[in-house]
Amino acid sequence: MNERLQFYYAQDTCSLASHVALEDAEALYDLHRLSIEQGEHNSGSYLEINPKGRVPALVTPSGVLTETPAILVYISQLFPDAQLAPVGDxxxxxxxxxxxxxxxxxxxxxxxxxxxxxxxxxxxxxxxxxxxxxxxxxxxxxxxxxxxxxxxxxxxxxxxxxxxxxxxxxxxxxxxxxxxxxxxxxxxxxxxxxxxxxxxxxxxxxxxx
CATH class of the missing domain: 1.20.1050.10 (Glutathione S-transferase Yfyf (Class Pi); Chain A, domain 2)
Structure with missing residues (x-):
């Protein structure tokens, strides 16, 4: 995959799990940090990406994914060589x-x-x-x-x-x-x-x- 993923996160939140998985997969991605304290997760620009107003969100070539379990499974299947999930079992x-x-x-x-x-x-x-x-x-x-x-x-x-x-x-x-x-x-x-x-x-x- 040559197109870079866009990952939206906030520090000290569950988005860390997906962030680590991106590193595990050696994915090409850009980080976009949001401040929960400053309400950036409820800003108009971010709500266009994730109307739920929560993190994480992963912008992929096929569309936007939210919810950690979905993002984790997506990363594991997008990068099968990393062997991050037992997809064959x-x-x-x-x-x-x-x-x-x-x-x-x-x-x-x-x-x-x-x-x-x-x-x-x-x-x-x-x-x-x-x-x-x-x-x-x-x-x-x-x-x-x-x-x-x-x-x-x-x-x-x-x-x-x-x-x-x-x-x-x-x-x-x-x-x-x-x-x-x-x-x-x-x-x-x-x-x-x-x-x-x-x-x-x-x-x-x-x-x-």
């Missing part, structure tokens, strides 16, 4: 999508209750109650991951995939979410391992620049 590929769906629908939602309760309710007391529950709901998600994934050393066992940067992205926020990493040694070990990967370090350094 229907069961393992489904397991990959199962995991990524769980991350998006369960762990991400539980995490978002800490700082984005206004998405669900307006009552301040209700928002505070949601925030108090975050350590419990987030820990429950990690408990499931610890028990049913990470047979080692990666999410899908011996083979690295786009599921791994997705887990790493959220595992960075365990402590702010009130979760003790010592409760989940496999997740903590995975986080430490991922932090040393050159592609992860390059993505983190680019987002911090």
């Amino acid at each position: 229907p069961y393992q590929f489904a397991r990959l999508q199962e995991f990524n769906s769980f991350m998006a629908s369960t762990l991400h939602v539980a995490h978002a209750h800490r700082m984005r309760g206004h998405r669900w309710v307006d009552d301040e007391a209700a928002i505070e109650a949601m925030q108090r529950k975050v350590p419990v709901t987030v820990a429950a998600a990690y408990s499931h991951i610890e028990d049913f994934y990470l047979d080692g050393p990666f999410v899908l066992g011996q083979h690295y995939s786009v599921a791994d940067p997705y887990l790493f992205t959220f595992a960075q926020w365990m402590e702010p979410d009130g979760v003790d990493p010592l409760q989940f040694p496999k997740v903590a070990e995975h986080r430490e391992m991922m932090a040393q990967r050159p592609t992860v370090r390059r993505a983190l350094e680019a987002e911090a620049a």
